[in-house]
Amino acid sequence: MNPTLLVELFTEELPPKALQKLGNAFTDLLSTVLREEGHLHADSVITAYASPRRLACTITQVAAVSPEQTLEERLLPAKIGLDADGKPTAPLLKKLSALGLDNLPVSELKTVSDGKQDVLTVSRTVAGKALAASLDKALQAATTKLPIPKVMSYQRPDGSTVHFVRPAHKLVVLHGDQVVPAQVLGLHSGHVTLGHRFLSQGEIQIKTADGYAKQLETEGKVIASFEVRRAAVVAKLAEQAAGDVVIQPDDLLDEVCALVEWPVVYEAGFEKEFLEVPQECLILTMQANQKYFAVTDVNGKMKNRFLLVSNLLTADPSLITHGNERVLRARLADAKFFFDQDRKKTLESRLPGLASVVYHNKLGSQKDRNQRLVQLASWLAPKVGADVALAERAALLCKADLLTDMVGEFPELQGNMGEHYAHHDGEATEVAQAIADHYSPRFAGDALPRNAVGLAAALADKLETLVGIYGIGLVPTGDKDPFALRRHALGVIRMVIERGLNLNIVEAIDHASTLFTAYPDFKPATEGLAGFVADRLRGYLKDQGYSTPEVESVMAQGASQFADLPKRLQAVRAFSQLPEAAALAAANKRIGNILKKVDEAPRALDASRLTLPAELELHATAARLEPASTAAFEQGDFQQALLTLASLKAPVDTFFDQVMVNDPDENLRHNRIALLRWLHGLMNRVADLAQLAA
Numbered sequence: 001m002n003p004t005l006l007v008e009l010f011t012e013e014l015p016p017k018a019l020q021k022l023g024n025a026f027t028d029l030l031s032t033v034l035r036e037e038g039h040l041h042a043d044s045v046i047t048a049y050a051s052p053r054r055l056a057c058t059i060t061q062v063a064a065v066s067p068e069q070t071l072e073e074r075l076l077p078a079k080i081g082l083d084a085d086g087k088p089t090a091p092l093l094k095k096l097s098a099l100g101l102d103n104l105p106v107s108e109l110k111t112v113s114d115g116k117q118d119v120l121t122v123s124r125t126v127a128g129k130a131l132a133a134s135l136d137k138a139l140q141a142a143t144t145k146l147p148i149p150k151v152m153s154y155q156r157p158d159g160s161t162v163h164f165v166r167p168a169h170k171l172v173v174l175h176g177d178q179v180v181p182a183q184v185l186g187l188h189s190g191h192v193t194l195g196h197r198f199l200s201q202g203e204i205q206i207k208t209a210d211g212y213a214k215q216l217e218t219e220g221k222v223i224a225s226f227e228v229r230r231a232a233v234v235a236k237l238a239e240q241a242a243g244d245v246v247i248q249p250d251d252l253l254d255e256v257c258a259l260v261e262w263p264v265v266y267e268a269g270f271e272k273e274f275l276e277v278p279q280e281c282l283i284l285t286m287q288a289n290q291k292y293f294a295v296t297d298v299n300g301k302m303k304n305r306f307l308l309v310s311n312l313l314t315a316d317p318s319l320i321t322h323g324n325e326r327v328l329r330a331r332l333a334d335a336k337f338f339f340d341q342d343r344k345k346t347l348e349s350r351l352p353g354l355a356s357v358v359y360h361n362k363l364g365s366q367k368d369r370n371q372r373l374v375q376l377a378s379w380l381a382p383k384v385g386a387d388v389a390l391a392e393r394a395a396l397l398c399k400a401d402l403l404t405d406m407v408g409e410f411p412e413l414q415g416n417m418g419e420h421y422a423h424h425d426g427e428a429t430e431v432a433q434a435i436a437d438h439y440s441p442r443f444a445g446d447a448l449p450r451n452a453v454g455l456a457a458a459l460a461d462k463l464e465t466l467v468g469i470y471g472i473g474l475v476p477t478g479d480k481d482p483f484a485l486r487r488h489a490l491g492v493i494r495m496v497i498e499r500g501l502n503l504n505i506v507e508a509i510d511h512a513s514t515l516f517t518a519y520p521d522f523k524p525a526t527e528g529l530a531g532f533v534a535d536r537l538r539g540y541l542k543d544q545g546y547s548t549p550e551v552e553s554v555m556a557q558g559a560s561q562f563a564d565l566p567k568r569l570q571a572v573r574a575f576s577q578l579p580e581a582a583a584l585a586a587a588n589k590r591i592g593n594i595l596k597k598v599d600e601a602p603r604a605l606d607a608s609r610l611t612l613p614a615e616l617e618l619h620a621t622a623a624r625l626e627p628a629s630t631a632a633f634e635q636g637d638f639q640q641a642l643l644t645l646a647s648l649k650a651p652v653d654t655f656f657d658q659v660m661v662n663d664p665d666e667n668l669r670h671n672r673i674a675l676l677r678w679l680h681g682l683m684n685r686v687a688d689l690a691q692l693a694a
Helices: 016-035 090-098 131-144 212-220 226-241 250-257 272-276 279-290 318-342 347-354 366-385 388-397 405-410 416-425 429-437 452-471 485-498 505-516 525-542 548-555 565-576 581-596 613-634 638-658 667-684
Strands: 005-011 046-051 054-059 070-078 110-113 118-126 153-157 162-164 168-177 192-194 204-205 264-269 293-295 302-310 358-360
Touching: 005 016, 005 131, 005 192, 016 046, 016 054, 016 131, 016 250, 046 212, 046 226, 070 090, 090 279, 118 153, 118 264, 118 272, 168 192, 192 212, 204 212, 226 250, 226 264, 226 302, 264 293, 264 318, 272 279, 272 302, 272 318, 279 293, 279 302, 279 416, 293 358, 302 318, 302 388, 318 405, 347 388, 358 366, 366 388, 366 505, 388 452, 416 429, 429 452, 452 485, 452 505, 452 525, 485 525, 505 525, 525 548, 525 565, 548 565, 548 613, 565 638, 581 638, 613 638, 613 667
Parallel strands: none
Antiparallel strands: 005 054, 005 168, 046 054, 070 118, 110 118, 153 162, 192 204, 264 302, 293 302
16 A cells, blocks of 8 residues: 655744635645646545644555556647658658657557548557656645735745745655655755644654654644644533533634644633623624633523633643733723713714715715615515504614714624614614614524514615615626625515515615615616516525426516515425426416417407317316416415316317317417416416426
8 A cells, every 4th residue: 555645834823814724725736736647546535734833734545656657649630640652751750759759660650530530649658757746746736826815925044035825944745754855935845843832842753644643743732633623622612611601603713723733721701890791792802802712601691701722731821811811801891981981872862973974975974874764664664564663763773873982893793782772772672673683684594683673674774775786886796796785685585585574676676766866876777676686586595495497487477576485486396296297387388389479469268169179178177277276376375276277287288189279260269369378377376387397
């Protein structure tokens, strides 16, 4: 079995937020080149390592020399490479010489057809490549193609300038226990690295590639694997929590894991008086500024203790904990000061200040926007079952906390602080909650507003943004969406569907557009924006597990009101399981194609003009099924409305087998078209079944 390969690049401290991505990319780039060069086995195991001061990887079963290859080399068209006597021409001899085949007999050439002409080819064996040569290529790719946030330039001792994410100091390349000659970034490979900055004892000579991680851990006090180190942090946090709950968002865990090589968790605390500050502020202060982990009880109530992850193991951590407590105390004191100062002014008293905050230079100030939100929330309130006065009040105050000191320091708390200050001001609970919830949902999977007033405010906020920004031409392109219009559209979709709101999106866009008439740069774009929302709606429904034909079948009926689309989709899926579904969908598509070719104005169906048994049977069956299907449809039982129509399969098939729709007799033709038009309307009330046809 071939030995394991180790490659380690030892650097100065790498950017923590990018460390995991850098480690994975370094490993992927390196292994990809080595695989392309033929050194890896199908069962080779690739392991990435990334710590604050190193990027590394190990790859099992790496061949010292790649297998030799037999190549079929295309030379020249036969009519150019050989003369009339079959002897090689000058161009062919030149080509063979370039390949090192000067003395190759013409008899060893092959003539093959490429479909257009005969071509001369030659088979030749290419020797395998040495690992050292392939490694230079792989290291070059792994260092130049890294997704580096910001490249540094630094000078090597020899005076050469190197460009990399951070200065690199050592390169380890071991194949089994042997050093493979390689160089990159001005470094030459060896087997010496360094361990923990404080806990290890000088240089470490790596003995074997297989023992790299274990030796680095025991001798260097470094857990090289990002995943193993992260799991250790999680385990140590749980141990120190002692039954309490540690708030540990993934982003914070990843960043802390990228800051330490030998994680140790210590407990510290702060004065209980700071618990008077809303715990969102305390948690954000700990996480954003200090990278600490807040602790709550099992009911989610904040405790005056926190956990910190240190890179230093010591028998007496008091210096570490006291120093961190002192730093956090100053941060929390600032937060408490902001909170106390903010409560000295009501939210309503801050409203005039919104006039000096620019929303968009083409759409006015935040005060102008606030007035639009109030009008839009007032219009939406009855449609979502909210009290109009409360909805207007919530919309009026929802942006006032933007002018508070706390939100100025922590913009992430906008809305949340507004809720706290609204409670302090004596506002109604529904209004206070709506101030926080009008930003919801903020991201995929986020909770929806807690009450109807919040729904009115949230819909107003998102519709105002969509209509205003879209109306001044700032339409999202590619991955650029600076005003988060896609997220706003998805938020509207989720609220309408998941809360079952009877809201016509086209009507809502039209109404919101009337609020921008005073702005010359605004151009109403109802059709374009409705299409933009419809595209987001398609994506949302597909994410729920529905197929493209199923989604298109319900979207074809119009997507201006989409609260009942999930029920329609469930009905379509149930209908699709019927044995008759495929035939009915195909027949429906055929009927639709016939009706598209009809130029005359629609005529009423005259049952007395139906003469053939097949058309009489189709009419009788449809007339018999229509009342039950209609009743189910009007009651919102879309599944039953569709299933009822399954009995139409046989008479529809017979009709198309035995009846000529385009009869020479004009009266018969128009009457049969009227029959098909009536049938088409009956079959497609829930969804356009033609979309289900294969």
